[in-house]
Each structure stands twice: as C-alpha cells, then as structure tokens.
Amino acid sequence: MFIGHYGVSYAAKAVNKQIPLWLLFIAVQLVDVAWAILVPLGIEKVRIVPGITATNPLDLYYMPYTHSLVGAALWSLLAYGAYRLWAGQGNARPHRAALIVALAVFSHWLLDLIVHRPDLPLYDDQYKLGLGLWNYPAPALLLEIALLAGGMWLYLRATQGQGFGARYGMPLLGAAMLATQAIVFFGPPPPNAPALAATALIGYLGFAAAAYWLEKKRR
DSSP, rough: OOOOHHHHHHHHHHTTTSSSSHHHHHTTHHHHHHHHHHHHTTEEEEETTSSSSSSEEEEEEOTTTTTTTHHHHHHHHHHHHHHHHHHHHTTSSSSHHHHHHHHHHHHHHHHHHHHSOOOOOEEETEEEEOOGGGGGGGHHHHHHHHHHHHHHHHHHHHOOOOOOHHHHHHHHHHHHHHHHHEEEEEEEEOOOOHHHHHHHHHHHHHHHHHHHHHTTTOO
C-alpha cells in the first residue's frame, strides 16, 4: 500500500481540523519512514526480487521493528505520546486529537495487511501475515485510488478555499501521487535496497511538504 494510506490522512483531517495535514501525512507513513531509515543501517532487510509479486519486486523478509503488529502498535503509542506533548497546550481536546494521530499510524499496518504477501509478522519475525492483493494489479491499483479519492473527497467537503491553488492543488497532488503509484507498480525495479529506501524517504517527506503548502490555501 502506498497512496491509499494518504486517504486516511485526508479523512482524519476532515474529522479534526486542528491536526496539521502534513503531520497526518507523516503519521500514516511513519512505519515506512522508520523502515526507510533502518534498511540502510542494516537493521531491517529487503531484497529486490523481480516477480515476487505482480506489482512490485520487494522481498520484505525482515522488518520486525516497523511492520510487525506489535511494532506498529508501539509506533502508534509513541505517536500518541509525542502528539500529546507537542500539541497538548494549544488543543482543546488533546486526547482525542492524539488518538486520531495514533490510529492514523496504526492504519498503515491494517492496510498493508490487505496488499502484502505474507511478510507482516505478528511480533518479532514470527507468524507472518498478508492477503497478497499485490499479486492482482488491477484490484490493487483500484483500492489505492479508491482510498485516496475517498479520503480527499471528505477533506475537500470539510474545508474551503479561494483561488486556483485552493481548488485544484489537492487534486493535482493526488494526480502526482497516482503517477508515482503507477511507476511503483509498472516501472523498472529499484537498483538496490539503499536506493529504494532513499527514494521512499524523499517521497514521503516531499508529499508531506506539499501537503503543508497546500493546506494553507484551505480552511
């Protein structure tokens, strides 16, 4: 799962407008951001194996700290605590907002469960799960689009803005996300694991930066 995660960001922003959209963009990809840091350090591991699924060549054979069920729960708790500390003073309902952020983080594992092959451990590196939708390109892509479009629709309904950027900025960002997803699914495989991790990290931070800029145009 890639762009579908951002649908959760948009939906969460529609529910609670006090949470910055850029932060929700980071929240839904937090475990992948951590993964992109741990892979070059050799702490988590991935192999490039073309054909391992129909849509991407990633053999994610060791990622207990970021993509296990227990790991995802711990990252969610960390996000809850961090947001309470960061925004608690200026937020009228800090517990509710922090809970939304934590759920956004945990949603990553739940959505990944649908598309991954059995490489998501319950804990440590044990009892790996995954329903394997990545082996079916058309349904996998349609799910990504549906989640992103649905979340963005909720966000656009809940916010307002004037001018070209306010009206078309988010849809254009969505189009850029879709193009990126198409490259991930149908483009050439990455040359190696460090390059993959670096590209992913740049993408996550770049999309968050775009959300930060575009959010200013809508209220």
